Amino acid sequence: MKLTFDRHEEFEATVCRSTVQYYIKTGVKKDGTITAQQITGYWDAGAYVTTNPRVDYNAGFAVNGPYKIPNAQVDTYVYMTNRTLGTAYRGFGVTEAATLHEHQMDIIARKLHIDPLQLRLHNCLHDGDVGITGEIISTCAVDECLRAAAENIDWAQHPDRWTDKEGNLCGKGIACFNKLTGTPSTTSCIVKMNENGSLYIWSASREMGQGVTTTMPQFAAESLHMDLDKISVAPVDTTMTPFDKTTTSSRSTFHSGNAILEACEDIKRQLCALASIHWKCDKEDVTYTDGGFIQRISDSAQRIHINEVGKSGIMHEQLPVIAIGRYGTSDIFDPPPVNGRQSSKPTIMWMIGAQAAIVKVNPITGRVQVTRMGAAHDIGKAINPTGCLQQIEGAIVMGLGHALMEEMIYEDGNLRNGNMVDYKVPTFMDSDVETKITLVENGHPAGPFGVKGIGEPGLVPTAAAIASALSHACNTDFDSLPIKPEHILFRKEVAD
């Protein structure tokens, strides 16, 4: 079967990020300490209810932000309209949640005359704190990320707002977030050693530009101490590739990585067994060294490096070397019962980060230029640092559209801008943002080599940071996205 949509149909009848509206009430002491927060939210699921309740559920855990809040209540509702089907969009509800809670933090900072960064640092979660669901928080480097993101735009050297020498209105803003990954979830892979010594990975983790076909071989190469160019990844076809829950939720590197590490341990055992046959010795007399040698314990001169295993002949006419790796988080997950108790472990990993923005607004035309973005993300361990930076950089450009341009405009129930002329996404010419990124590496105990996800987090705080900077620059309180020139020209300024 082949289904063909033209561009307008693709806009109207596939899926989009849904409209969401939240009301947040926060109890704060004069010194900025948050004591309580009550949140009510509404999500427009569009014409069908599919993913939206799960997006809403996921956002519910994150919508208080990475803050210490002793009393919290979150009530959210999903409603249906005759609009485009709403679903998850790079962040699974947390991008929206971060924009909302960070807007609330800015209002609090303004009313209490506290620096927006200081207010966040004053309230943010640290390891050992109790999260809103009663979870004991760990591997949460939000303090470090906030400071690094701020430093990356020279936060301390700028006031909240100023006018540059050409007369542009300028402002700075900052935002942080905590994002979950879908839990429980499971994955599996098959790793096969070919007789010529090359390695082949079957996994259903799909390459979508996020680099998973680079990171999966990296795990195998690191585990086996094998050359990366000997490892390849099978094309994905669900009729034959082993099960993986989804390629979503910034979970692939974390989950597939763990599965591949398990499979590689088995590969090592199988190779050692074949070597013992070859050397006519006991199985127990062969070990796999950290340096990638299949080595006889009683005679260290008898050894084969993994890169030479094809030439060694140990696999010739022997049982094929093939291993299964599996990983799942069902065991750690604490499913919340319907009686209202919250999950004390809603996610296997919290992804943490912060971004800060400096914007420049032309007061005549209302046009915005995001001049600088500083980012800092707690990625556990960067096994492919360039890949991490590219994910964050790309996400920031995507976030420009989220903050300033992208919206679906309905008139009399009809989608008006279902085409690439009228639905504005940033072009390369709009992407001239000076970007500085810090990777915070604290290592996650359950992550393969300590990694956490970074597929979605780069986008999560971007629009929030830009909106914060714009509100400061224009001395107002923009409470919806995108923030367009008409909103800027017709803004109502707030009292200092």
Place this chain on the structure above:
Amino acid sequence: MLPKFDLYMPTDFAEACRMKAEGMKVVAGGTDVYVNMHAGKDHSAQVLDIKQLKELQGQRYVTGQGLDLGALTTHRRIEKWDVIKEHYHALYQGCSQVGSVQIRYRATLGGNIMNGAPSADSIGPMLVHDAQVVVAGPNGERTIPLDKFYTGFKKFDIQPDELLTRIRIPQPPANSGSAYYKYMRRNAMDLALLGVSAYVELSGGTMTTVRIALTTAAPTPMRSYQAEAVLTGQEVSDEVFAKAAEAVVAEGKPRSSWRSSAEFRQRLLHEVTIVVLHEAAARAKKSPKEKASPIPMQLYPSLAGLLPRPKEEE
């Protein structure tokens, strides 16, 4: 998907005129025609590609006389031509902001005129530079001022057997300057939500000739004669520019649509007119070589709040 059609590429002008009279769809760069055909908005079965016609080709600048541009002159040619930057700067600004580089290599000035879009970026600048168009057919040639050539939305003073062949733009004097501001939502690949072009001749501090044209303000690109009358014979000042801006808003009558509200368009027209007039006047004072350079927008942050503005939405 592009529908099936017969493509004709005549080299003989008379034959091309005959084919057009038969109702064939005329195409030059194809950046509008083929886009519409792809989108299912145009089902022409016969397409007449006029790129082989030498009558429509070539472009020439003669000092003292001005420009003689074949209708097939591309936006990229205009963009990369120093003469345009120096003497017809508004036209450089208009042509260099159309679509992308790839589109500008194909899109022609003749096509921009004959597509008849109110948002056409080359038209406002040509209007303020007092361009004339030449149409030709079996009964010979006619020369028509560009602002008389438009008779309505996508309607022109042209017969079915006539083709637009050339565009002629007079030599502007050394004491003149022009500017175009295209208001876009993003920095490339966008249509003008609104555009203002201005041409100013300065004698001492006095504006002896002023022409203003509006883009995306009416069914056709238009001149704002009332605003021109406000300015002619006046000294350059913020106050007189603000008065002209009010006249522009009154004459442009922008309307609300889902793309933006009338209030926003009015506000922009007002502000952008002042900006463009300042730029044109500043350019008029410069030597030809200096006229080629960009002039940074003057924001007047202190003044912006003081100028009279159209009423804002409550």
